[in-house]
Amino acid sequence: MALDGIFLRHIAEEIETVAIGAKVNQVNQPNRDELFISLHTSEGNKRLLISARADSPRVSFTGYSAENPPVPPMFCMLMRKKLCGARLSCVYQHQLERVLFLEFDATNTLGDRTKLTLVVEIMGKHSNCILLDEEGVIIDALKRIDLTLSSKRLVLPQLRFELPPSQGKVSLFDMSAQDIAQRIFEKENMTLDKAMLSVVMGVSPIVCREVAYLATGSTDTHIEDMGVSDKLSYVAEIEKLIRKADCCEGVPVMLRDSSGKPFDLTFSYVEQYGDSAVCKEYESFSELLDDYYHQRDSIERMRVRSRDLLKLVSNHIGRLSRKLSNQIAELEKSKDREHLRIFGDLLQANLYRIEKGAEYVDVENFYDENMALLRIKLDPAKSPAVNAQKYYKDYARAKTADKMLRIQIEKGQQDLLYLESVYDEIERAESERDLSAIRQELIAEGYIKPQKGKQKPPKEPEIREYRTADGFTVLVGRNNRQNDMLTMKLAHKTDLWFHTKDIPGSHTVLKTQGREVTDEAILETAQICAYFSKARESSQVPVDYTLIRYVSKPQGSPPGRVIYTDQHTVYVTPKNPENI
Incomplete structure (x- = not known):
């Protein structure tokens, strides 16, 4: 996900444009990793989301809210005490690092004016939100980092705040495009995009690939294969990137794959994917982040729900397939039943020749044109007539089984086709409402036990x-x-x-x-x-x-x-x- 330093610079400008001078009305912390700061701005009330979730760190305005716990966490209560009533006075970014500083003019418990700074670090699993006093000393943090978690950088109350360790990369604002390109060209054994990622601060993989693509027509160009014209084009593209970052000239863009699912976002239209991706532009970077994560979280919830439904339907398909295999085998066995009727006929015709208590009898098979002798097993405990009737009954049972098995197999095959169609529908479901409707269908068909008590049926999705x-x-x-x-x-x-x-x-x-x-x-x-x-x-x-x-x-x-x-x-x- 491309919430890189340049993207964060655009977010900073957006917050600054809308919220400088805004008053903090409320602070909420619905979970361990997220804060909502309610601001009263000249444009009305705005909700600023600060997320330190490893899978979705960000800072932006949001139209969404979350349910708050009955008792606010300690950090939330501290934030309310320190920030409620304060006004946002400054928003700035350290170079192009993914670190944003929000300065507030506040009043302490003695009524004296003071400055507080909220530091938002957007760094994957190391993301954090840290509150500083006017001396740069940590008051507290959303995530406290002690020696058990890191020996390089501690984030604890009473310690002076330090920036995250530098990665030794160059800023787009510290050097000319020519000098930056020369640093990149020195990585001769690397592809152009990987070299840029290792040299330049604040650029994501998708941006590095796009710069390479625009300059050379490929995303995996090797530096050692570049000619003079490619290098000149590359310098020109870096100049464009510097200008776009410096003047915040980017546009909020979401990338969707051919199925319509979002897979990335950035601050510019992207050409490297050709027709395999669609770029959608948004009114603001906050709106883009809101929609991207809302869709992504919805897709993840769907993935979990669909996985459970797919497993359930797959189990039914497996059981039904095994049952059908057994029934088909029984049907084949029942087809070999004509000899039972013949045995009954031959015994009936030879009752006078069969001694009581005999274990078998050899008789001429008048169904055979050669009248070959046929040995028939007998139950010595039963009379010859009863033995004949038993063969007739076995024949009748096999004949009935044949008829019933054919009916059961036909129904089983229909049910199997139905379950396979449901499996396909689950895989193609586009929303949680689609999955709920499929689940209700499976309940109605008896494949899922209904929950006890009255359940409000989900709203049927539109055709x-x-x-x-x-x-x-x-x-x-x-x-x-x-x-x-x-x-x-x-x-x-x-x-x-x-x-x-x-x-x-x-x-x-x-x-x-x-x-x-x-x-x-x-x-x-x-x-x-x-x-x-x-x-x-x-x-x-x-x-x-x-x-x-x-x-x-x-x-x-x-x-x-x-x-x-x-x-x-x-x-x-x-x-x-x-x-x-």
Whole structure:
């Protein structure tokens, strides 16, 4: 994540522009690693978030809040005592290090005016928030660092504050672009981006790669392979970077992958990913951070929830697959039952020849054209007639088992297809609401035990809706129950129904609304249908389409299960509807 020194410089300017002179109204600490400082600014009330979480350290304005504990932590109470009523007077950054200083004009317990400084260190797992008095002595810190945690730098009350140990890198503001480039070119055995990362302060890997890409057309250019023109271009790109950092000319940009998931953020548009990433610009850096972490945390929560659901469905699939294998083996065994009826017939025809108590009997097999002798085992404790009846009963049982097994196997195969479709839906779920709807479906189908007591059912997610280039509406189900609703109730008989051929996926409907459907609309709808299927990452995916009137749902079939006729098949490469 690219919250580097240059990005933090833009954040500092944003805070300075909005909040200089702002009064601290309240301080809250909802958890161990986060602080919310409520400020009354000329633009109204603002909430400043300071996070020292290892996975999401940052400082920015936020529109979100968090539930506070009944009893505030000690550091929170100290912050309230020291800062409430104080006014933010200065915001500055140490060179391009990821350290931000927030100075406040405050009043001490004696009524004397004093200065307090809040130091925010954005350094991964070493991130911290430290309160200093006007002499630079530590009053307290969000995370106290003693000798058991570090022997290089202590962060404890009564100690003088020291900056984090220097990494020996150069600042963009201390040298010319030519001199900085020369330092980088000295790392001949490294790639250009890695060399810049090791030499220059305050730049993240994505920025180093982008500078290399803009100068040379590649993100992994080796310095030893660079020509004079490449080096001149590189110096020019560093000059642009220095100007952008010095004047805070950057723009807040989030990077999304082809599936729409955010994977990075930075202070400039990025070209190195080509068409595999989409850049989204925001109004402010705070808004960017808010949205990025909100989406990322939501994705993480979804990952955990979907992992549990996937495991549950996978277990059901495994059990059902084993059960089907056993049933198919039993069916094959039951097919070999004709000899039981023959044994019964032969015994019945030879009752007069069989001695009571015999363990076997040899009889001529009149079902064999050669009348070969056939030895039949007997139960000596039973009469010959009872032995014959036993073979008839065994035959009847095998025949009944054949019929029942075929019914059970057919149902089991349908259930297996259903579970595989649910597994696919979980993998493609886009929100926690999608996962909740799938969970409710599994409860309704008996795969998950319902929780005791009355539970408020989650709100059903809306059916996906898109438009083709020529204005036709396309509807896509999010889960099997929604697929049934879309196909069997919402769609009109003259609408077109789409589904990937023999591949789990969503029901997709092209609304005709009495218009003649174009080939382009059919192609785009098929691409959307393929995108919302298990074959999303494939190419030349077969997609069937037919009129809704030719689609029906067998009685008693699982959710999402339909049969259809009169279909046509097209082969398409899946396409995200957001890009159509």
